[in-house]
Amino acid sequence: MSDDQGAFSTRRRPAPDSGTTLRGAAWLTVLAATWLLVTNLVYYARLVDRFWAQAGSLLGLPNGSSGG
Amino acid sequence: LTLLALGIAILVLLAARGFGRSVLSLVERRAWPTPERELVSIGLGLGVVAYVVLLVGLLGSLHAALVAAALVGGIALNLPFAVADRVTLRCVAASARKWLAGRTRLESALVLIIALQAALNLVAALAPPTGVDPLVYHLAVPRLYALDGSIGFIPGNYYASQPATFQMLYTAALLLGSDSAAQVLHWATGLIVLAGLVVLGSGRMQPTAALAAGALFYAVTDVAVQSGLALIDLGGTAFFLLAVVALLQWIRRPSTGLLCVAGLLAGFYASTRLTNPVGVVALAVSLVAAASWKGLGQSKALAGALTFGAIAFATALPWYIKSWILAGNPVYPFLYRWFGGRELGPAQAEAIFQAQYFDVDAGYTLVDLLLSPFTLTFSPDRLHSGQAGPLFLGLLPLALLIKQPFRARWFLLASAVYLPLWFWSYPRLRTLLPALALLALPLATAWWTLVMHRSRWVQVVGLSVMFGWLGVSLIANARYHGPAVAAGLGLESREAYLRRVLPAPPNGFPWYEDFQILSQRLPGDARVMIWDTRGYYLARPTIWARALAQSLPVDEQADPAALVGRARRLGVTHLALPRALLADDELERLRQVMLRSTELQVAVETPRLIAYRVAGAAG
Numbered sequence: 001m002s003d004d005q006g007a008f009s010t011r012r013r014p015a016p017d018s019g020t021t022l023r024g025a026a027w028l029t030v031l032a033a034t035w036l037l038v039t040n041l042v043y044y045a046r047l048v049d050r051f052w053a054q055a056g057s058l059l060g061l062p063n064g065s066s067g068g
Numbered sequence: 069l070t071l072l073a074l075g076i077a078i079l080v081l082l083a084a085r086g087f088g089r090s091v092l093s094l095v096e097r098r099a100w101p102t103p104e105r106e107l108v109s110i111g112l113g114l115g116v117v118a119y120v121v122l123l124v125g126l127l128g129s130l131h132a133a134l135v136a137a138a139l140v141g142g143i144a145l146n147l148p149f150a151v152a153d154r155v156t157l158r159c160v161a162a163s164a165r166k167w168l169a170g171r172t173r174l175e176s177a178l179v180l181i182i183a184l185q186a187a188l189n190l191v192a193a194l195a196p197p198t199g200v201d202p203l204v205y206h207l208a209v210p211r212l213y214a215l216d217g218s219i220g221f222i223p224g225n226y227y228a229s230q231p232a233t234f235q236m237l238y239t240a241a242l243l244l245g246s247d248s249a250a251q252v253l254h255w256a257t258g259l260i261v262l263a264g265l266v267v268l269g270s271g272r273m274q275p276t277a278a279l280a281a282g283a284l285f286y287a288v289t290d291v292a293v294q295s296g297l298a299l300i301d302l303g304g305t306a307f308f309l310l311a312v313v314a315l316l317q318w319i320r321r322p323s324t325g326l327l328c329v330a331g332l333l334a335g336f337y338a339s340t341r342l343t344n345p346v347g348v349v350a351l352a353v354s355l356v357a358a359a360s361w362k363g364l365g366q367s368k369a370l371a372g373a374l375t376f377g378a379i380a381f382a383t384a385l386p387w388y389i390k391s392w393i394l395a396g397n398p399v400y401p402f403l404y405r406w407f408g409g410r411e412l413g414p415a416q417a418e419a420i421f422q423a424q425y426f427d428v429d430a431g432y433t434l435v436d437l438l439l440s441p442f443t444l445t446f447s448p449d450r451l452h453s454g455q456a457g458p459l460f461l462g463l464l465p466l467a468l469l470i471k472q473p474f475r476a477r478w479f480l481l482a483s484a485v486y487l488p489l490w491f492w493s494y495p496r497l498r499t500l501l502p503a504l505a506l507l508a509l510p511l512a513t514a515w516w517t518l519v520m521h522r523s524r525w526v527q528v529v530g531l532s533v534m535f536g537w538l539g540v541s542l543i544a545n546a547r548y549h550g551p552a553v554a555a556g557l558g559l560e561s562r563e564a565y566l567r568r569v570l571p572a573p574p575n576g577f578p579w580y581e582d583f584q585i586l587s588q589r590l591p592g593d594a595r596v597m598i599w600d601t602r603g604y605y606l607a608r609p610t611i612w613a614r615a616l617a618q619s620l621p622v623d624e625q626a627d628p629a630a631l632v633g634r635a636r637r638l639g640v641t642h643l644a645l646p647r648a649l650l651a652d653d654e655l656e657r658l659r660q661v662m663l664r665s666t667e668l669q670v671a672v673e674t675p676r677l678i679a680y681r682v683a684g685a686a687g
Contacts, residue, residue, distance in 0.1 A: 032466035033518065033529055039445070040533050043458035046446055047540075 083142025088113025125219030192296030224615025335383020453497030
């Protein structure tokens with residue numbers, strides 16, 4: 001299927017050959033995966049901090065997000 | 069009421085599909101892939117319905133019967149396509165069966181999470197309207213139009229003079245008798261964005277990754293908030309994404325018709341919010357590069373982008389002309405120095421500008437711009453926003469590292485152009501939703517690369533971060549929409565729900581009960597000045613007390629006779645003055661001055677308000 005075709009299809013395509021794509025830059029993959037982990041850890045640490053600071057409001061969907 | 073809301077929303081969507089399909093067959097006759105055609109038709113049609121309501125309103129003929137007739141006409145327009153539609157339905161059913169037969173556990177899990185989120189959002193949308201901005205203008209202004217039977221200038225409520233394509237659909241829903249239908253319509257646009265992402269993703273990605281893109285977008289907490297309320301940014305995002313769908317078709321087989329379709333959709337997006345034209349600029353600029361990558365040639369790409377932008381501008385133009393004629397300023401109340409504005413002074417215009425554009429705490433420098441993805445991820449409060457989650461920032465480096473399909477590269481570029489325009493115009497998570505929708509696809513490709521990696525450890529990281537965030541978002545959604553479930557399912561009455569929910573955070577609206585009493589006891593032709601901006605639940609035309617401050621010099625604001633005279637000239641017949649002190653300094657000062665007036669007579673008393681009749685007022 002052409003790159004430009006957007007037709008919905010359930011046909012399975014070959015999985016990206018991540019080994020080939022990333023083999024040449026294995027250390028970059030490790031770096032990107034580490035970045036992903038670190039951002040998640042920092043994010044959840046701040047979320048937990050917020051949970052205690054705001055008396056149990058998990059994500060504290062703020063008033064401001066109600067529109068505008 | 070729940071069934072009525074669902075029914076009206078379905079009627080509007082069917083009419084939209086009829087209008088849109090007809091427009092599509094007129095403008096671009098060549099065959100479209102079926103899913104793209106259906107989504108683009110509905111998007112075009114929603115814009116057409118909105119503009120029909122705008123036209124009828126400007127002509128002063130906003131009546132339920134006329135709107136219903138227009139919708140019936142739209143539904144009838146589906147008939148010529150009935151034969152083709154039977155084939156389409158069979159194809160959709162076959163695709164669904166095929167997917168069900170071959171689905172993986174990962175896909176099932178993603179679909180289940182999306183379905184749970186969508187169900188929660190729908191239940192919340194079926195409940196009576198709450199929120200802040202819907203009661204200030206998204207629903208309040210359509211309500212005023214419906215009461216007046218026409219679209220005109222509303223003093224004080226400057227939002228009413230800004231482009232409001234989506235609010236026209238809400239006007240139709242209100243005229244047909246259901247405000248919850250407006251919320252359901254907005255919820256439906258969330259599904260259109262989801263379907264658009266899956267369709268865009270399925271062209272080049274694994275279905276699993278396409279579903280992950282949808283799940284990633286739908287997990288943004290502002291999407292849950294928007295889906296349950298009559299807001300506008302999910303609707304705007306739907307128009308935006310469908311314009312991208314049409315532009316991809318144009319890149320593949322350039323034609324003026326396809327540019328028209330994309331431009332119309334981008335114009336509907338641009339006219340959904342005053343600052344939305346920045347998204348059209350981002351699309352047009354990035355389109356030049358994207359079309360060149362596909363070998364279209366730079367001059368052809370540039371001509372296409374300019375044509376696309378011009379059609380989008382022309383589509384949004386009626387809103388600016390309307391505002392110029394009715395309010396004296398095409399971008400009312402901004403750029404006052406050049407255009408001025410009706411019932412507005414320079415100091416007040418400046419105050420509104422400051423309040424709108426300098427109330428976030430994310431800075432305005434280039435460094436602040438570069439840090440904005442971090443601010444938005446880790447400190448969204450500083451942008452008065454909900455949570456985008458950790459994955460947009462977390463997956464971005466990998467998305468830039470791996471080999472991406474053409475469309476994903478274009479989406480990365482478009483998002484990069486969008487970011488500074490967003491940051492220096494109206495930086496909130498909800499106004500970034502179009503860019504997040506585009507980003508979701510290359511990020512999902514990056515995520516899929518992790519999941520398919522040879523290393524078990526990398527796979528576990530990929531799966532954990534995705535399902536960890538989707539789970540947290542689902543819990544947050546359940547907590548946020550929880551209070552609306554009983555009302556949304558019809559198990560709690562509208563009255564009981566609103567009395568319970570409106571005074572509590574995050575709504576903090578204390579006047580519901582009082583407004584209900586005033587709605588019953590004030591004369592039918594009363595025009596009421598309120599000491600709040602949320603007039604939706606008062607069934608009379610309302611004017612904000614702030615409108616007085618906006619239109620009078622400061623020295624006259626201390627004179628009760630001047631204030632009452634001004635209110636009278638604005639057509640106010642009654643003042644709904646709070647009994648207690650107000651926290652807002654300006655409103656409290658106006659209240660104190662008004663209380664010294666000798667031209668007011670008590671008309672109705674409620675627990676928290678006293679409604680005074682203005683002596684000598686019309687009506």
